[in-house]
Amino acid sequence: MTQVTFRNLQIGDAGWLIGQHGILYHQDEGFDATFEATVAxxxxxxxxxxxxxxxxxxxxxxGGQRLGSIFCVRKDADTAKLRLFLLLPEARGRGLGHQLLTACMAWARDRGYKRMELWTHESHKAACALYAAHGWQIDSSVATHSFGTDVVEQIWSITL
Incomplete structure (x- = not known):
């Protein structure tokens, strides 16, 4: 893999993100099209x-190919939400997730946020392990039926 760069969202990225989330989560988790709608x-x-x-x-x-994403979105004056953290399978296992998460957390801290939170599913083992390694904690864990399948939704947070 050639050098990886991080850039801001550009025209065409939203469609790519919606499609990649839909395909990967359908293949890996059995999610239906309502997940794509949520991402959209x-x-x-x-x-x-x-x-x-x-x-x-x-x-x-x-090399001009998108590999992943992460978003920092304001919840309130003190809290940022981590959203749309995604890595394509071919980009995993190279430390890219760590780099994206570290960049997002540092940016949030530099903007004066005191806390971050995220919503995920227990089945996302690699992402959850990464969050835990960076000091995130599980605030809640609830079994439910979403996106056409049974899932355990989790809210994680960290003090910055």
Whole structure:
């Protein structure tokens, strides 16, 4: 893999993110199209309403190919939400997730956020292990039926 760079969200990235989330989560988790709709709603809200002073998206790419993403979105004056953290399978296991998470957390801290939180599923073992390694804690864990399948939804947080 050639050098990986991080850049801001550009035209075409939203469609790619929606498609990749839909395909990967369907293959790996059995999620239905309502998950794609949720990702589309998150992205539409970000594109229409984000405040660049307090919110940011990172797209990881190498050789012109997108590899992943992470977003920092304002919840309130003190809390940022980590959203849309994704790595393509071919980009995993190389430390790229660590780099994206570290960049996002540092950026949030530099913007004055005191805390971050995220929503995920217990089945995302690699991501959850990465969050734990960076000091994140599980605030809640609830079994439910979402996106056409049984899942355990989790809220994680960290004090910055």
């Amino acid at each position: 709603e998150i992205l539409a809200d970000y594109i229409r309403n984000h405040d660049p002073a307090f919110e940011r998206a990172w797209i990881a790419e190498s």
